[in-house]
Amino acid sequence: MVVLEAESADDWETVVSGCFVPLRCAGFERDFTGRMEHVGLDERISVSLVTTCGTSADRTERLAHSADSDDVHLSLQRSSTGVVTAGGGSASVRPGAITIYATDRPYYLDYSRTDQQQLIVQVSRTSLGLPTAMLEDTMHRLAMPDGVRSPAARNLFSYAAGLPVGDKGGKGGDKVKTAGVLRDLAAVMIRSSFGEGSGIPRTSGGLRHAVQEYLRRNAVRPGLDMDEVARAHFVSRRRLYQVFEEDGGSPAFFLRTERLRVAARLLREEPFRTIEWIAYEAGFRDLTTFTRAFRRQYGCTPREWRATASLRTG
Missing domain, CATH: 2.60.120.10 (Jelly Rolls)
Known part of the structure; x- marks a missing residue:
């Protein structure tokens, strides 16, 4: 540069x-x-x-x-x-x-x-x-x-x-x-x-980027799954996973990460909302799945993360 x-x-x-x-x-x-x-x-x-x-x-x-x-x-x-x-x-x-x-x-x-x-x-x-x-x-x-x-x-x-x-x-x-x-x-x-x-892009990198942008825009949609994502990009589910595997990831993991990012933002910006409300607003179908995924990503529960959010942003 x-x-x-x-x-x-x-x-x-x-x-x-x-x-x-x-x-x-x-x-x-x-x-x-x-x-x-x-x-x-x-x-x-x-x-x-x-x-x-x-x-x-x-x-x-x-x-x-x-x-x-x-x-x-x-x-x-x-x-x-x-x-x-x-x-x-x-x-x-x-x-x-x-x-x-x-x-x-x-x-x-x-x-x-x-x-x-x-x-x-x-x-x-x-x-x-x-x-x-x-x-x-x-x-x-x-x-x-x-x-x-x-x-x-x-x-x-x-x-x-x-x-x-x-x-x-x-x-x-x-x-x-x-x-x-x-x-x-x-x-x-x-x-x-x-x-x-x-x-739809022809290169693997172009397709992967297009899918990532699609997942970012649609992350909080309830029920969004990889079959739907593949259809939206005119590729098979196998091809969808292949272009992410070439970069060491998966579309499902990318979607989950985006949803958790949204959840973390909502936990900080909506301090009076319930954890269950946060989970569903971020695209998760149930509180248990959300809590487990959040702990794996951030090393603490959503409630614990919210309690210390002001310290991280202050």
């Missing part, structure tokens, strides 16, 4: 051009600050978290025509508002919006308001393995229709969000696998926006 900070226009232009492609930056606030957290997984894909107090960037026609790559930017606006202009069109963006534009074509980014943050996946179009016409249509739209509300988009950017902090891409084979998963999730997001494909 590379972390770069800038406090001047010239420095920021150097930072952005070094991590992405050469750009002309302008529209700086008087007390400008910028921070770039950048992870390059291979020559054709990278992830960057960009935080600024407001600026604009221009990929001029001259700069675009000198590009030696076919990269696109898939950009999630975390706290940003502004306008993206490319290919003769414009798209207004706000938190949760996702834009896509090519680096070998001119574009203009107006992020001149304060408190801007984008999570950006830069990836070679060729490496995505998608039909050229589909990519052209995507770039013509500029903005993904449902933004981060789309499950496929959430899967991509939740996976990407974990990479800058601590460089979870790793080295060697692990980094290659991470790059493959990220490409897979990016391609799924684009296909899904056209209603193409099942919306």
